[in-house]
Amino acid sequence: MRLNMKDQLDRPLRDLRISVIDRCNLRCQYCMPKEIFGPDYPFLPPSELLTFDEIERIAKQFVQLGVEKIRLTGGEPLLRKDLSLLIERLVQLEGVYDIALTTNGIFLPxxxxxxxxxxLKRVNISLDSMNDELFGAMNGRNVGVTPVKKGIEAAKKAGLEIKINMVVKKGMNDSEIIPMATYCKENELELRFIEYMDVGSTNGWKMKDVITKKEIYRQLQENFDLEPVEADYFGEVAKKYQYKDSDVLVGFITSVSESFCTSCTRARLSANGYLYTCLFNEKGHSIRDFIREGADDSALSAFIKNIWQQRTDRYSDERTEETAKLRKKIEMSYIGG
Incomplete structure (x- = not known):
């Protein structure tokens, strides 16, 4: 019988992000710059990735500790062979009510x-520009917006819920804020603006490149009438608004300008089986090695619980441009979003 969350953990654990692969079919200015992740980059061999059996076993222990939401990420998770078979197994876990996937959308057709x-209930599709030339330059492969739009349409036809994620970087794609909002509103898509963050140690992040939620919201107000929406649950990351003439929502992920460390309920499992209690961790804890050395489920549960209970992460509260330079963080391709 599943216990109440409060009976299991002093700090709520509600959301598990699982990275299933470290590769991607598009490069990204934010986490996979081409000067680092070129054709000779040593991605993980298959033996270092968690198997589906291992992912299911680990996820089950997280669910018994309170997790209700699971999101599959990457890299590009749709590069993992037979991913739907893993989803079939995860949806059978009693207590999970939301299984989602983050993707660039190109394989969704x-x-x-x-x-x-x-x-699967929902896809979060990454799209940082509506301009073909700009988007092609950003992804480093000259892929335009059309393949992503086709992925969005395929997800709609399949009956999947859709959220669009847009990372905004000053001087690069901040001119796309209104075009993106217009496209999503007209197509009844929930949009999330994400402040440009210092994820990993290779994206050359600088504070001057950040467009804050306040600045984005000011632009939106000049074009749309918005009203705030209450959070759906404790620990919800996005600050949400609704267009007054529509049911469509728009949200903001404000890790830089308005941190939310104290209400974080999210754990992350990397592509090579390491548990991270923060997106900006330097080091993780190898669950893969722990279970491959023969740990039973009781020991695995205790291992996870002990790590979560001892977490002291406050990186977004403490971030400065200097700390961002000094701290070496796990790369996004390993840990997902």
Whole structure:
């Protein structure tokens, strides 16, 4: 029988992000710059990735400790072979009510129906510009917006809920704030503006490149009438608003300008099986090695619980441009968003 969260952990653990692969089919200015992640970059061999059996076993222990939401990430998770088979297994975990996936959308025309049949509820699609030339320059492969739009349409037809994630960087794609908001409003898509963060140690982050929620909101107000929406649950990261003439929502992830460390309920499992209690951790804890050395489920549960209970993460509260330079953090391709 599953216990109440408060009976299991002093600090709530509600949301688990699982990175299933460290590769991506598009480069990203924010986490996979081409000067670092070129054709000779040593990505993980298959033996270092968690198997589906291992992911299911670990996820089960997290659910018994209070997790209700699981999101599959990468890299690009749809590069992991037979991903729908893993989703079929995860949706069977009693207590999980939301299974989602973060993707760049390009493979959704091929896989959206299978994902929906497997039990996936939602896709978070990364799209940082509506301009073909700009988007092509940002992804480093000259891929335009059309393949992502086709992925969005495929997800809609399959019956998947959709959220669009846009990371905004000053001087790069801040001119796309209104075009993106207009596109999402017209197509009834929930949009999340994400402040440009110092994820990993290779994206050359500087505070001067950050467009804050306040600045983005000011632009939106000049074009749309917005009203605030209350959070759906404790620990919800996005600060949400609704267009007054529509049911469409727009939200902000404000890790830089308005940190939310004290209400964080999210753990992350990397592509190579390390547990991280913060997106900005320097070091993780190897669950993969722990279970491959023969730990039983009771020991695994205690291992996870002990790590979570002892977490002291406050990176976003303490961030400065200097600390961002000094601290070496796990790369986004390993840990996902």
């Amino acid at each position: 091929k896989y959206a129906n299978d994902l929906k049949k497997a039990g």
